[in-house]
Amino acid sequence: MDFSLLNQLLVIFISSVVAIAVFHRLRLPATLSYLIVGVLLGPAATDTIAESENIALLAEMGVVFLLFSIGLEFSFAHMWALRRIVFGLGGNQVLLCGIGIAIIAFILGLPLPIALILGAGLALSSTAIVSKELTSRNELKLPIGQQTMGILIFQDIAAVFFLILIPVLAGNSEQNLWVALGSVLAKSTLLLVTMLLIGRWILPHLFHEIAKVRSEELFVLTALVIALLAAWVTHSMHLSMALGGFLAGMMLGESHYRHQVEHDIRPFRDVLLGLFFVSVGMMLDLSLFLQHWLLILLLTALLLIFKASIITWLARKHSDMPGTALKTGLYLAQGGEFCLALIALVNQHDLLTNTQSAVVLSVTILSMSATPFIIRYSHWFIRKLSSQKAPTTQSEPNAIAAALESVTNHTLICGYGRVGQSIGRFLDKQNLPYVAMDDDPIRVKEACQAERKVFFGDCRRPDLLEAAGLDRANLVVICVDVNENAEKITQAIRLKNQQIPIIVRTRDDTSLETLRNAGATEVIPEIFESSLMMIKHVLVMLGTPSEQIREQIDAVRQERYQMLHGLYQGERTSIIDKKGLPRTFLHGIQLPTDASSLGKTLEFVDLEGRCGIEIHHLKRHDIELDDWRNQPLLVNDIVVISGNHEQLEQAENLLLTGYS
Incomplete structure (x- = not known):
């Protein structure tokens, strides 16, 4: 050959x-x-x-x-x-x-x-x-x-x-x-x-x-x-x-x-x-x-x-x-x-x-x-x-600033995809001003046919954010798909403005804490909000009082979606995401008769500190125990934890054998 x-x-x-x-x-x-x-x-x-x-x-x-x-x-x-x-x-x-x-x-x-x-x-x-x-x-x-x-x-x-x-x-x-x-x-x-x-x-x-x-x-x-x-x-x-x-x-x-x-x-x-x-x-x-x-x-x-x-x-x-x-x-x-x-x-x-x-x-x-x-x-x-000034391009900070010099008290939308466009339409309905910026040339080209306040640019650049009226805006909404870019945009905004509220939309919760640490006021994981919407409809159809539904959903949001973190692995679920990072899964570990952790408390075993996992709850006879940290572990107890694949294996080994 x-x-x-x-x-x-x-x-x-x-x-x-x-x-x-x-x-x-x-x-x-x-x-x-x-x-x-x-x-x-x-x-x-x-x-x-x-x-x-x-x-x-x-x-x-x-x-x-x-x-x-x-x-x-x-x-x-x-x-x-x-x-x-x-x-x-x-x-x-x-x-x-x-x-x-x-x-x-x-x-x-x-x-x-x-x-x-x-x-x-x-x-x-x-x-x-x-x-x-x-x-x-x-x-x-x-x-x-x-x-x-x-x-x-x-x-x-x-x-x-x-x-x-x-x-x-x-x-x-x-x-x-x-x-x-x-x-x-x-x-x-x-x-x-x-x-x-x-x-x-x-x-x-x-x-x-x-x-x-x-x-x-x-x-x-x-x-x-x-x-x-x-x-x-x-x-x-x-x-x-x-x-x-x-x-x-x-x-x-x-x-x-x-x-x-x-x-x-x-x-x-x-x-x-x-x-x-x-x-x-x-x-x-x-x-x-x-x-x-x-x-x-x-x-x-x-x-x-x-x-x-x-x-x-x-x-x-x-x-x-x-x-x-x-x-x-x-x-x-x-x-x-x-x-x-x-x-x-x-x-x-x-x-x-x-x-x-x-x-x-x-x-x-x-x-x-x-x-x-x-x-x-x-x-x-x-x-x-030439004696005439060159035509100014809209991608330059001075051109964007000139086009928006009369715009104040607006919402700055970073990323004009599906979510960003939906937000823009609702703001239009309420006659509330907004400015959108996106780095997809085709999307900006199409949007500019009908909308005047959509500009091409990289939202990670502080000079473009400043040109878009960041210091005069009431709110910033970040609607980009890549969490790393959302983090950089948040950091760039905080370099110029420490006070303005920032709402970040993400697909999941993988970067929730990172974005909050970068300066995001609120982080909205899209997958969790869609789940809460479904939960609300389910409870309404089951006859649950609306006030009780609102309190439960608000409690989940205040706890930063803790109840919704993680998912159980399926047959076709990859253990890594599209960026090559390990996914977080839920996993239940049932304790057999010879488990080394029997009689000990979860606080004593210290799964979180030794394995880096998160303990969700402890089940005993299909009942979730309230004070599970100080409860001695018994045979057939089920410990529900979340973490990546390697962390889950370490935690299971620690509970069963005493060695991680």
């Missing part, structure tokens, strides 16, 4: 894990880490990984899934609303930037077809990096987000066309070129219409039936099959596999399942796309890069300045906001993933020399690596280059 592919993948993935961890620490894009891994493992450096058709195929699948994800963002209604930006501004940008770069490349001595390909590739920007930055900065709904995404949408369409065009340009005669191009366009049009009809009339019903099954595996596999099947169809028609992925995404783009599909497909896309970037990095000739580093830096600066100038000029003609126009130019000045894909495809057809490929790849990679920093400091660039 040949394990060469497994060995290569293992080396690539181990190297990628290390590189991504380092780049994450340095706050650099993961894309660059994959490219560096490719450079280090490829022939340019260590020559650890040889060229492999299997790895190349997996890498191509990464491009398929990338385009599939991009296709999910398309809907005809959305494109129609942005038609002036997409087809007007986006089309002019690709045309002018492509022609300008092609002219420069032609002047530098490249043949006209190759110059046009390079112009087309470098005219496109990095959809992955720019869209991620827009989302993280909550700028998608602002004019800058609308313009930038509109241009990126057209670039994505153009990229698919360019991926089709390169194999055609590899032909020999002019006649063959136009005949082949016409054939490709005809087949692409037929395929597009067919797939969109399938996406409109068949796939929504299919995913509706799959969703009713409630099988995550089936849902993910269906999405994978659709993407790969579409890629296979286009490949069998001698078209680009990436085109198939794009069309498959568009088929599902009209469906309300697209967010779930995109979420489920993301791990496969990112891993396989990482392989694609590794394969691209392996093509980079490090020695040629070192020989021509000055030329590469100059060309990178030229590319950034040229594209930023053209896009700014076009955006200024489209909009009357100079700051937004300049910012759009800065955001889209880089080369993108599709240029890397185009260069890889060009190299397959031997249309560029190694030196030319190395220079173009290096320029693209450097421009992409500079993009997060350009976007981060875009305000500085705009202040230097």
Whole structure:
């Protein structure tokens, strides 16, 4: 059995894990880490990984899934609303930037077809990096987000066309070129219409039936099959596999399942796309890069300045906001993933020399690596280059503070999921002001369509909490799923405000004391409150007086849900939770005739101190004893305790044998 592919993948993935961890620490894009891994493992450096058709195929699948994800963002209604930006501004940008770069490349001595390909590739920007930055900065709904995404949408369409065009340009005669191009366009049009009809009339019903099954595996596999099947169809028609992925995404783009599909497909896309970037990095000739580093830096600066100038000029003609126009130019000045894909495809057809490929790849990679920093400091660039103040993003503390400067005596909701939204709706009903903050970009994007006081941000940041009016708020409600994050948010609030009441919602009681120690005024375990609600209904149906029910439930709350702590282990109950921490279980230990603890009191045995468990009660003849601590233990007594699996075993050994 040949394990060469497994060995290569293992080396690539181990190297990628290390590189991504380092780049994450340095706050650099993961894309660059994959490219560096490719450079280090490829022939340019260590020559650890040889060229492999299997790895190349997996890498191509990464491009398929990338385009599939991009296709999910398309809907005809959305494109129609942005038609002036997409087809007007986006089309002019690709045309002018492509022609300008092609002219420069032609002047530098490249043949006209190759110059046009390079112009087309470098005219496109990095959809992955720019869209991620827009989302993280909550700028998608602002004019800058609308313009930038509109241009990126057209670039994505153009990229698919360019991926089709390169194999055609590899032909020999002019006649063959136009005949082949016409054939490709005809087949692409037929395929597009067919797939969109399938996406409109068949796939929504299919995913509706799959969703009713409630099988995550089936849902993910269906999405994978659709993407790969579409890629296979286009490949069998001698078209680009990436085109198939794009069309498959568009088929599902009209469906309300697209967010779930995109979420489920993301791990496969990112891993396989990482392989694609590794394969691209392996093509980079490090020695040629070192020989021509000055030329590469100059060309990178030229590319950034040229594209930023053209896009700014076009955006200024489209909009009357100079700051937004300049910012759009800065955001889209880089080369993108599709240029890397185009260069890889060009190299397959031997249309560029190694030196030319190395220079173009290096320029693209450097421009992409500079993009997060350009976007981060875009305000500085705009202040230097424009007299108008840069448009402010809502993710920044000063922008949030400006939007909420008139809001006082409000409730600050940290986490706007199911519970947070429910609280917000009830506050709206009572005409009580509130402000919500969440770090889920899709959720914030959807909420902002109808609600004005929902902001994107990390609630653990004290500056964002202060910007959200923490010092003017009446109450803070924390509704996040991760208890560690809830603890950090509570600590951040207490750094700024020691007096404001804080209510924390949790799923269970695993961090109840920790949250109280962090400064939470009240901790509401959701599972306990739902249990109390059921208990209340049960007692009402049994005819228990309402006053008695209220007293009993209030007593449970005052005792911090002590009665409800722990649960008995079942056949399918895991002894660890989703975070790998041991679960707390209830466990009853019946004392046999030869138990070493007989005649002793539980206070003397000291299970709590020696084993770390919690004693709930002592049962004798099915009766709970009140003063159980000082009762001598008798045969057949049942001691009910709670703790994790290891603690329960220690306590049982101590009661039965005298040794823990």
